[in-house]
Amino acid sequence: MNTRLLRYFVKLVETENFTHAAKQLHIAQPALSVAIKKLEQHLDVPLFHRNERKVTLTDEGKVLLEHARLILQQIDDATIAMAELKGLEKGEVKLGVPSMLGSYLFPEILMGFKSQYPNLKLTIIEAGTQSIRQMLLAGELDLGVIHNEAVPERLETTHLITSQMVAVVSEAHHLAAQPVMKFDDFFKEELVMFKAGYFHREFIDDVCHKYHFTPKISFETNLLPMMLNIVRHNFSISALLELVTEHEKGVIAIPFEEPVYLNIAMAWRKNGYLSLADRAFLAFVKEYRSC
Known part of the structure; x- marks a missing residue:
């Protein structure tokens, strides 16, 4: 053919x-x-x-x-x-990254890698983990950052980071002084959420399904800065990775009464070819996370 x-x-x-x-x-x-x-x-x-x-x-x-x-x-x-x-390199790493990690974990990694390999091109695609999985399987991405659960059989993964999912409220919110957040209390509030397909939203949907909650989603956006501003101004609350709240003023992170930890991994196609650039990036990330 x-x-x-x-x-x-x-x-x-x-x-x-x-x-x-x-x-x-x-x-x-x-x-x-x-x-x-x-x-x-x-x-x-x-x-x-x-x-x-x-x-x-x-x-x-x-x-x-x-x-x-x-x-x-x-x-x-x-x-x-x-x-x-023949001694050539592909010269490009096409990487899919969810918004939260792209904003807070990866800037230092990307800048460090670029400093070490100035001739390689980095193309960053921001998307939810479901979309990243599909783009990896379709060969549209070389590497992708995904939630390390229910990983398709055709993908290979390596652990990247474990971070706690926490409730996020404004400093003026009536629940701001709570040491822990009960799911009952969380789902009584107006929520600002990522759209379906992001691991943040997958977590919320899973909890609702497990405990039969109906979330009151007032805002739905994939723009993390907008989400944080909505929380700061006390219009809604949300749930984000703890690594986000560590860097943001004007919001309070409250662990859930039942602690929730998400395992995040770097993924690629099992039978796909990883170029020298892709392999160099994987090695750099592993070394960076071990420091």
Whole structure:
């Protein structure tokens, strides 16, 4: 099977439109249509449902997509590996980091790594752990920081940090003097939360499911500075990693009565190729955390 046809197929899946896909592939639309038809004839199955506005995958196309992405990723990995045998480096680390860790744990790590390897490029993608997992599996990220629970079988992990999840209130809040926060008290308050997909939100959803709480979410945002300002001004309370509250004024961290600790890990694809740059970054992070 021609890998060029697989690349055309994946691009059409991503754009859902022949015109847009052809433009991104820098080929004429009729040429793309012919190529996709050739792929369908070769496999003897229809891959797309076609209409005027967009195309969608058939059941057969969905099966091919999973294999096509894996094949193309392995080809890209092999290309990088061969280049490095000639003494070249990929020169880039694509890293997915959740907002809390990106703001408080990683700046020093990234600056330290850049000082040691000034010629390497760091591309940081801020996203929730669920999105990071999916991007790792799809080959869109080299490395990602995720909650080290329910990790997909295709990912490898190494422990990064353990941090306590704490309730966060303003200094003027009526619960600010409490030594510990009961879940009953926490869920009676108005809450400001990250959107679904972040480990902070996963924690809240898990507690609600376990103890049958219904959270009163007044604000939902992925912007950590906004979240902290809402708490400071006493409009809502939240739950964040303790490492965040250690660096912020105007908020009080209160441990939960039932302590909650989250294990955070660095992850990558088990069967994926880690470039010299990726391996250097992993080694640097491990050394940094051991200091």
